Amino acid sequence: MAMSIAHLGPTGTYAEQAALAYLNQLKDAEQTILCPYPSIAQTLKTVARGKADVAVVPVENSIEGSVTITLDTLWQLEQLQIQLALVLPITHALLSHAVNLDAIVTVYSHPQALAQCQGWLEQFLPNVELIPTNSTTEALQHLDQESRSGAISSLRAAQIYNLPILAHAINDYPDNCTRFWVVSQRSVNRVSSVENTHTSLAFSLPANVPGALVKPLQIFAERGINLSRIESRPTKRSLGEYLFFLDLEADANSTLVQSAIAELATYTEILKLFGSYNVIQTQEREC
Numbered sequence: 001m002a003m004s005i006a007h008l009g010p011t012g013t014y015a016e017q018a019a020l021a022y023l024n025q026l027k028d029a030e031q032t033i034l035c036p037y038p039s040i041a042q043t044l045k046t047v048a049r050g051k052a053d054v055a056v057v058p059v060e061n062s063i064e065g066s067v068t069i070t071l072d073t074l075w076q077l078e079q080l081q082i083q084l085a086l087v088l089p090i091t092h093a094l095l096s097h098a099v100n101l102d103a104i105v106t107v108y109s110h111p112q113a114l115a116q117c118q119g120w121l122e123q124f125l126p127n128v129e130l131i132p133t134n135s136t137t138e139a140l141q142h143l144d145q146e147s148r149s150g151a152i153s154s155l156r157a158a159q160i161y162n163l164p165i166l167a168h169a170i171n172d173y174p175d176n177c178t179r180f181w182v183v184s185q186r187s188v189n190r191v192s193s194v195e196n197t198h199t200s201l202a203f204s205l206p207a208n209v210p211g212a213l214v215k216p217l218q219i220f221a222e223r224g225i226n227l228s229r230i231e232s233r234p235t236k237r238s239l240g241e242y243l244f245f246l247d248l249e250a251d252a253n254s255t256l257v258q259s260a261i262a263e264l265a266t267y268t269e270i271l272k273l274f275g276s277y278n279v280i281q282t283q284e285r286e287c
Protein backbone atom coordinates (compact mmCIF):
# COMPACT_ATOMS: atom_id res chain seq x y z
CA MET A 1 0.00 0.00 0.00
CA ALA A 2 1.39 3.44 -0.94
CA MET A 3 2.21 5.43 2.17
CA SER A 4 4.10 8.62 2.96
CA ILE A 5 6.03 9.06 6.23
CA ALA A 6 6.82 12.62 7.28
CA HIS A 7 9.85 13.23 9.52
CA LEU A 8 12.23 15.97 10.58
CA GLY A 9 14.83 16.51 7.84
CA PRO A 10 17.05 17.01 5.96
CA THR A 11 17.87 13.37 5.30
CA GLY A 12 20.08 11.69 7.93
CA THR A 13 18.30 12.83 11.11
CA TYR A 14 17.57 10.52 14.01
CA ALA A 15 13.89 11.03 13.19
CA GLU A 16 14.57 9.59 9.73
CA GLN A 17 16.30 6.63 11.40
CA ALA A 18 13.15 6.12 13.49
CA ALA A 19 11.01 6.42 10.32
CA LEU A 20 13.14 3.71 8.69
CA ALA A 21 12.73 1.50 11.78
CA TYR A 22 8.96 2.00 11.46
CA LEU A 23 9.11 1.16 7.76
CA ASN A 24 10.87 -2.11 8.65
CA GLN A 25 7.91 -3.02 10.85
CA LEU A 26 5.44 -2.64 7.97
CA LYS A 27 4.35 -5.83 6.21
CA ASP A 28 4.02 -4.12 2.83
CA ALA A 29 6.48 -1.23 2.61
CA GLU A 30 7.13 -1.37 -1.13
CA GLN A 31 5.62 1.96 -2.11
CA THR A 32 6.38 3.79 1.10
CA ILE A 33 8.15 7.12 0.74
CA LEU A 34 9.96 9.19 3.37
CA CYS A 35 9.21 12.93 3.34
CA PRO A 36 11.60 15.24 5.24
CA TYR A 37 10.22 18.50 6.72
CA PRO A 38 12.16 21.45 8.20
CA SER A 39 10.61 21.29 11.69
CA ILE A 40 8.80 18.93 14.05
CA ALA A 41 5.74 21.21 14.08
CA GLN A 42 5.54 21.18 10.26
CA THR A 43 5.92 17.39 10.25
CA LEU A 44 2.87 17.00 12.51
CA LYS A 45 0.83 19.67 10.71
CA THR A 46 1.45 17.97 7.37
CA VAL A 47 -0.26 14.82 8.67
CA ALA A 48 -3.06 16.80 10.34
CA ARG A 49 -3.77 18.42 6.94
CA GLY A 50 -3.79 15.03 5.21
CA LYS A 51 -0.66 15.79 3.12
CA ALA A 52 1.20 12.74 4.51
CA ASP A 53 -0.07 9.52 6.09
CA VAL A 54 2.06 9.33 9.21
CA ALA A 55 4.59 11.46 11.06
CA VAL A 56 7.49 10.09 13.10
CA VAL A 57 8.45 12.62 15.79
CA PRO A 58 10.77 12.57 18.83
CA VAL A 59 8.86 12.86 22.09
CA GLU A 60 11.23 12.11 24.95
CA ASN A 61 14.91 11.58 25.58
CA SER A 62 16.29 9.49 28.42
CA ILE A 63 18.61 12.34 29.50
CA GLU A 64 16.96 15.57 28.45
CA GLY A 65 13.30 14.64 28.96
CA SER A 66 10.41 15.79 26.80
CA VAL A 67 10.65 17.27 23.34
CA THR A 68 8.24 20.04 24.23
CA ILE A 69 7.43 21.16 20.68
CA THR A 70 5.99 17.69 20.01
CA LEU A 71 3.71 17.86 23.08
CA ASP A 72 2.66 21.46 22.40
CA THR A 73 1.86 20.81 18.73
CA LEU A 74 -0.05 17.62 19.48
CA TRP A 75 -2.16 19.55 22.00
CA GLN A 76 -2.96 22.23 19.40
CA LEU A 77 -3.89 19.84 16.57
CA GLU A 78 -7.20 18.06 17.00
CA GLN A 79 -6.97 15.27 14.50
CA LEU A 80 -3.91 13.26 15.48
CA GLN A 81 -3.54 9.86 17.09
CA ILE A 82 -0.48 7.89 18.22
CA GLN A 83 -0.12 4.51 16.47
CA LEU A 84 3.17 3.26 17.87
CA ALA A 85 6.19 4.27 19.97
CA LEU A 86 9.74 3.43 18.91
CA VAL A 87 12.76 3.68 21.20
CA LEU A 88 16.04 4.37 19.43
CA PRO A 89 19.55 4.37 20.96
CA ILE A 90 21.27 7.67 20.12
CA THR A 91 25.05 8.02 19.76
CA HIS A 92 26.34 11.44 18.76
CA ALA A 93 29.47 12.33 16.80
CA LEU A 94 31.22 15.64 16.17
CA LEU A 95 31.59 16.16 12.42
CA SER A 96 33.90 18.83 11.01
CA HIS A 97 36.48 19.68 8.35
CA ALA A 98 38.74 21.13 11.09
CA VAL A 99 42.10 19.39 11.57
CA ASN A 100 41.57 18.89 15.30
CA LEU A 101 39.42 20.00 18.26
CA ASP A 102 41.65 23.03 18.97
CA ALA A 103 40.62 24.58 15.66
CA ILE A 104 36.87 24.51 16.44
CA VAL A 105 35.21 27.83 17.33
CA THR A 106 31.52 27.04 16.70
CA VAL A 107 29.34 23.96 17.18
CA TYR A 108 25.89 23.65 15.60
CA SER A 109 23.17 21.13 16.40
CA HIS A 110 19.61 20.46 17.46
CA PRO A 111 19.09 21.74 21.06
CA GLN A 112 18.49 18.17 22.30
CA ALA A 113 21.81 17.00 20.85
CA LEU A 114 23.69 20.01 22.29
CA ALA A 115 22.15 19.27 25.70
CA GLN A 116 22.93 15.54 25.51
CA CYS A 117 26.61 16.37 24.91
CA GLN A 118 26.96 19.36 27.25
CA GLY A 119 29.44 17.67 29.63
CA TRP A 120 31.64 16.58 26.74
CA LEU A 121 31.45 20.09 25.19
CA GLU A 122 32.39 21.73 28.52
CA GLN A 123 35.35 19.38 28.89
CA PHE A 124 36.78 19.41 25.38
CA LEU A 125 35.41 22.61 23.78
CA PRO A 126 34.76 24.97 26.72
CA ASN A 127 35.11 28.19 24.71
CA VAL A 128 33.15 27.46 21.56
CA GLU A 129 29.91 29.15 20.56
CA LEU A 130 26.96 26.72 20.58
CA ILE A 131 24.33 27.44 17.93
CA PRO A 132 20.96 25.61 17.91
CA THR A 133 19.53 24.40 14.61
CA ASN A 134 16.21 22.81 13.60
CA SER A 135 17.83 19.39 13.27
CA THR A 136 21.18 17.64 13.60
CA THR A 137 21.52 17.44 9.80
CA GLU A 138 20.48 21.06 9.19
CA ALA A 139 23.59 21.83 11.28
CA LEU A 140 25.75 20.07 8.68
CA GLN A 141 24.93 22.71 6.05
CA HIS A 142 27.44 25.08 7.70
CA LEU A 143 30.42 22.77 7.56
CA ASP A 144 31.54 23.09 3.93
CA GLN A 145 31.73 26.90 4.20
CA GLU A 146 33.08 27.11 7.75
CA SER A 147 36.22 25.05 8.24
CA ARG A 148 36.42 25.93 11.96
CA SER A 149 32.85 24.84 12.70
CA GLY A 150 31.63 21.48 13.95
CA ALA A 151 28.18 19.89 14.03
CA ILE A 152 26.79 17.21 16.32
CA SER A 153 25.07 14.52 14.28
CA SER A 154 25.13 10.75 13.76
CA LEU A 155 27.69 8.44 12.14
CA ARG A 156 25.01 7.65 9.59
CA ALA A 157 24.78 11.35 8.68
CA ALA A 158 28.60 11.51 8.36
CA GLN A 159 28.39 8.68 5.85
CA ILE A 160 25.46 10.16 3.89
CA TYR A 161 27.13 13.60 3.54
CA ASN A 162 30.70 12.25 3.36
CA LEU A 163 31.88 14.34 6.32
CA PRO A 164 34.93 13.70 8.57
CA ILE A 165 34.31 12.44 12.12
CA LEU A 166 36.37 14.43 14.65
CA ALA A 167 35.07 12.68 17.76
CA HIS A 168 32.60 9.88 18.35
CA ALA A 169 30.32 8.76 21.12
CA ILE A 170 30.36 12.25 22.64
CA ASN A 171 27.00 11.93 24.44
CA ASP A 172 27.45 12.29 28.20
CA TYR A 173 25.60 9.06 28.97
CA PRO A 174 26.18 5.90 26.90
CA ASP A 175 22.58 4.68 27.35
CA ASN A 176 21.18 7.70 25.54
CA CYS A 177 17.81 6.78 24.03
CA THR A 178 15.01 8.75 22.40
CA ARG A 179 11.38 7.71 22.20
CA PHE A 180 9.58 8.57 18.96
CA TRP A 181 5.85 8.51 18.28
CA VAL A 182 4.33 7.38 15.00
CA VAL A 183 1.30 9.60 14.57
CA SER A 184 -1.52 9.50 12.01
CA GLN A 185 -4.89 11.11 11.50
CA ARG A 186 -7.54 9.92 13.90
CA SER A 187 -9.46 7.11 12.20
CA VAL A 188 -12.89 6.80 13.76
CA ASN A 189 -13.11 3.06 13.20
CA ARG A 190 -9.63 2.02 14.24
CA VAL A 191 -10.12 -1.41 15.77
CA SER A 192 -7.02 -2.99 17.16
CA SER A 193 -6.86 -6.79 17.31
CA VAL A 194 -3.97 -6.71 19.79
CA GLU A 195 -4.01 -5.18 23.23
CA ASN A 196 -1.95 -2.01 23.44
CA THR A 197 0.43 -1.44 26.33
CA HIS A 198 0.30 2.37 26.60
CA THR A 199 -2.18 5.22 26.37
CA SER A 200 -1.31 8.92 26.19
CA LEU A 201 -3.61 11.79 27.11
CA ALA A 202 -3.45 15.41 28.22
CA PHE A 203 -5.78 17.73 30.10
CA SER A 204 -6.20 21.22 31.47
CA LEU A 205 -7.91 21.91 34.80
CA PRO A 206 -10.82 24.30 35.33
CA ALA A 207 -9.20 26.08 38.29
CA ASN A 208 -5.75 26.49 39.75
CA VAL A 209 -6.66 25.54 43.33
CA PRO A 210 -4.83 23.52 46.01
CA GLY A 211 -5.07 19.81 45.27
CA ALA A 212 -6.58 20.24 41.79
CA LEU A 213 -4.26 17.54 40.42
CA VAL A 214 -4.82 15.10 43.28
CA LYS A 215 -8.20 13.80 42.09
CA PRO A 216 -7.15 13.17 38.45
CA LEU A 217 -4.15 11.17 39.68
CA GLN A 218 -6.22 9.29 42.28
CA ILE A 219 -8.53 8.03 39.54
CA PHE A 220 -5.69 5.98 38.09
CA ALA A 221 -4.21 4.95 41.45
CA GLU A 222 -7.60 3.63 42.65
CA ARG A 223 -7.82 1.38 39.59
CA GLY A 224 -4.20 0.16 39.82
CA ILE A 225 -3.30 1.83 36.51
CA ASN A 226 0.38 2.71 36.48
CA LEU A 227 1.52 6.05 35.05
CA SER A 228 4.81 5.85 33.15
CA ARG A 229 5.10 9.61 32.67
CA ILE A 230 3.62 12.88 33.83
CA GLU A 231 4.70 16.14 32.28
CA SER A 232 3.38 19.65 32.76
CA ARG A 233 3.45 22.32 30.06
CA PRO A 234 2.34 25.93 30.35
CA THR A 235 -1.15 26.59 28.91
CA LYS A 236 0.36 29.80 27.43
CA ARG A 237 -2.78 31.62 28.67
CA SER A 238 -1.35 32.91 31.93
CA LEU A 239 1.71 32.38 34.07
CA GLY A 240 1.39 29.41 36.44
CA GLU A 241 -1.39 27.65 34.48
CA TYR A 242 -0.52 24.21 33.19
CA LEU A 243 -1.55 21.36 30.92
CA PHE A 244 -0.74 17.85 32.13
CA PHE A 245 0.43 15.09 29.79
CA LEU A 246 0.08 11.53 31.10
CA ASP A 247 1.23 8.17 29.76
CA LEU A 248 -0.65 5.20 31.22
CA GLU A 249 0.54 1.62 31.14
CA ALA A 250 -2.83 0.35 29.94
CA ASP A 251 -5.06 0.16 26.88
CA ALA A 252 -7.78 2.79 26.48
CA ASN A 253 -10.04 0.08 25.02
CA SER A 254 -10.16 -1.76 28.35
CA THR A 255 -13.23 -1.14 30.49
CA LEU A 256 -10.97 -0.17 33.39
CA VAL A 257 -9.34 2.69 31.46
CA GLN A 258 -12.63 3.72 29.89
CA SER A 259 -14.19 4.16 33.32
CA ALA A 260 -11.09 6.09 34.48
CA ILE A 261 -11.30 8.41 31.48
CA ALA A 262 -15.04 8.96 32.00
CA GLU A 263 -14.38 9.98 35.60
CA LEU A 264 -11.34 12.06 34.63
CA ALA A 265 -13.52 14.07 32.21
CA THR A 266 -15.61 15.29 35.16
CA TYR A 267 -12.55 16.94 36.77
CA THR A 268 -10.88 18.42 33.69
CA GLU A 269 -11.54 21.49 31.55
CA ILE A 270 -10.24 20.08 28.25
CA LEU A 271 -9.31 16.39 27.95
CA LYS A 272 -7.56 15.04 24.87
CA LEU A 273 -6.88 11.36 24.17
CA PHE A 274 -3.89 10.75 21.92
CA GLY A 275 -4.49 7.01 21.55
CA SER A 276 -3.29 3.61 22.68
CA TYR A 277 -0.22 1.96 21.20
CA ASN A 278 2.64 -0.47 21.72
CA VAL A 279 6.31 0.35 22.26
CA ILE A 280 9.07 -1.18 20.14
CA GLN A 281 12.72 -1.12 21.22
CA THR A 282 14.88 -0.87 18.10
CA GLN A 283 18.49 -1.97 17.64
CA GLU A 284 18.41 -4.20 20.68
CA ARG A 285 19.72 -1.85 23.36
CA GLU A 286 17.42 -1.61 26.37
CA CYS A 287 16.52 1.84 27.67
Ligand SMILES: O=C(O)C(=O)Cc1ccccc1
Binds near residue numbers: 008110
Ligand atom coordinates in the same frame (compact mmCIF):
# COMPACT_ATOMS: atom_id res chain seq x y z
O1 LIG B 1 17.75 16.47 14.76
C1 LIG B 1 17.52 15.25 14.65
O2 LIG B 1 18.29 14.46 14.08
C2 LIG B 1 16.31 14.71 15.27
O3 LIG B 1 15.78 13.74 14.84
C3 LIG B 1 15.87 15.36 16.56
C4 LIG B 1 16.69 14.74 17.65
C5 LIG B 1 17.84 15.35 18.07
C6 LIG B 1 18.61 14.73 19.05
C7 LIG B 1 18.21 13.52 19.59
C8 LIG B 1 17.06 12.93 19.15
C9 LIG B 1 16.27 13.53 18.18
